[in-house]
Amino acid sequence: MTDMLSPDELHARLQAIGDERYHIHHPFHRLLHGGKLTKPQVQAWALNRYYYQASIPRKDATVLARLPTAELRREWRRRLVDHDGDGTAPGGIERWLALTDGLGLDRDYVVSLEGLLPGTRFAVDAYVAFVRDRTLLEAVASSLTEMFSPNIISQRVAGMLKNYDFVSETTLAYFTPRLTQAPVDVAFALDYVKRVPRTRAEQEQVLGALRFKCDLLWAQLDALHFAYVEPGLPPPGAFRP
Secondary structure, eight states: OOSOOOHHHHHHHHHHHHHHHSGGGSHHHHHHHTTOSOHHHHHHHHHHHHHHHHHHHHHHHHHHHHOOSHHHHHHHHHHHHHHHOOSSSOOHHHHHHHHHHHTTOOHHHHHHTTTOOHHHHHHHHHHHHHHHHSOHHHHHHGGGGGGGHHHHHHHHHHHHHHHOTTOOTTTTTTHHHHHHHHHHHHHHHHHHHHHSOOSHHHHHHHHHHHHHHHHHHHHHHHHHHHHHTSSOOOOTTSOOO
16 A cells, blocks of 8 residues: 555545445435425424534635645635625525525524534534644545535435425525536545645545545434434434424
């Protein structure tokens, strides 16, 4: 494990990690896009996912502060605008709140995080800490779950529109821009992780960072499934439909 992987070999190994570990395979996601959840269960998903969405700009601002050149910072800064908006056009956080609004959740309650599952909080905080504390290479590599997001978004939107009469294209408007934003983000991050490593050990850090991110997304759905599906035991203080 000392020989460097070629860029194509590294890409193939990243793809294999996503094929195995991405949360498109999680039972909760299959229930969600398959129309098998109740409205309160979908509400619980949207409420908890809000904390992840709201934390992405914190994560991206941390990466931005660590990038050494203006060129790299300009590329990464786009992500902040995509999620925070620019003061005129809404960003991803505002569009996610439109989703929780459409599901009948009180916006102040969602933003307060009072109903958050402990598992959600721990997982998302671990992601922000990972990006802050690990190498810059690992921080950038952890964003590469976006390689697999267009497929999960397509499944999610099509399945939810087909199976739930309480959602609409307007409710799910968060996802449409991500179909074009995510590939741009991936192109930059993928080029970076192929170009920057100088040793096989650094390439293994790239692979490890993607595994960590996939596990983190999986853990969030584990928490939701345990609390709201089986056995269906929300912990004290968490959202109760």
